[in-house]
Amino acid sequence: MNSKSFKKVNEETINKILNENQNFLYTSKNSSIKYLFKLPYGLVISIYKTNTILLQGEQINEFANKYFLKTENNKNNPTLIKKIIELPNIGCDEVGVGDFFGPLITCCAFVEKDFMQKYSSLIKEIVDSKKIKDSKIINLFEKIKDKVTWEIYVLDNSNYNKAYNIYKNTHKLKAICHNQSLKKLFKNNVNLKNKQIIMDQFVDEKNYYKYLQDQKVVINNIYFETKAESKYISVACASIISRYHFLKEIKKLEREYQVKLPLGASNYVKNYVNKYKIEKKSEVEKFTKLHFNSKI
Known part of the structure; x- marks a missing residue:
């Protein structure tokens, strides 16, 4: 089994992983x-009381890069210079991955070359949706929805659960959904087919395309970068648009099944999950990601 350890990891990083x-x-x-984590794609994460993190299994480097973990041997190495991509471009992001309730939604958003000049007063508001209060997401979506060209793909809970039972891999599901939203964008906007695509990296390029081997049409020309939603306006737009639709879907599910669906995966949320598995046994798969561990 592959393994790699990282010593003296700061509390901020550990809390982010948690x-x-x-x-x-x-x-x-x-x-x-x-803390002990067992991720669906075969990665085991052990966080020791000494703040040492041990990674075992698959996709160790991807996880380490995502959280900027460095070994003693490479911590002093200079940071790699990332590719700089100017507008116009297409940004991709997703939402719903870490939530017990609600669908998985991917979004791709094309931003024009002169966007920052035309909407300079709006730029400061367009950041990663995780940094924006949900109460402000709706208002911000209304401001940008007609200023960018976008598409979303919604994998509802019923189909999410069926797909997970087949693939047992959330990264594959995300890759498929991103590919679907990009296909919709290019189908409805043929003129965008040669534009550069930027994706907030959840897996490396090689594995991303490996996950799409069974798809009839695969969109290429994608540049992957971690924390892209904080670096590229197009990815931030995709983040906001997908978040808006996720919140909209949550409200829709609450009305349809007469339930309260808190966001996230905390013990507070798990209490509701376990309650609905008993009280809404015949419907719970329609608004819950069932492979999540709901033990408290």
Whole structure:
């Protein structure tokens, strides 16, 4: 089994890992381990009380890069210079990955070359949707919806659960959904086919295309970068648009099934999940991601 360890990881990084992977948190029998995560694609993460992080299994480098983890040997190496992509371009992001309730939604958004000049007063508001209060997402969506060209793809909970039972891999589901939203964009906007695409990286390029081997049409010409939603206006727009539609879908599901669907994957949310698995047994798969660990 592949493995790699990282010593003296700061608390901010550990808390970020904890917050973003709550649904994969398990209890460890090793008293030295503070947090144990088992991700769907075969990666086991052990965070020790000494702030050492041990990664075992698949996609170690991808996870380490996502959280900027560095070993003692390479921590002093100069940072790699990332590719700089100017407008116009297409940004891609997704939402719903870490939520027990609601669908997985991907979005791609094309931003024109003169966007920043035309809408200079709006630029400061367009940031990663995770940094924007949900109460402001709707207002911001209304401001940008007609200023960019975009498409979304919604994988509802019923189909999400069926697909996960087949693939057992959330990264593959995300790749398929991103490919679907890009196909919709190019089908409805043929003139955009040669534009550069930027995707907020959740997996490396090689594995992304590997996950799409069984798809009839695969969109290429994609540049992958971590934290792209904080670096590219198009990806930030995609983040906001997908978040808006996710919140809209949550409200729709709440009305349809007469339930309360809190966001995220905290113990508070897990209490609702476990309640609905009993009280809404015949319907729970229609608004819940069932492969998440709901043990408290």
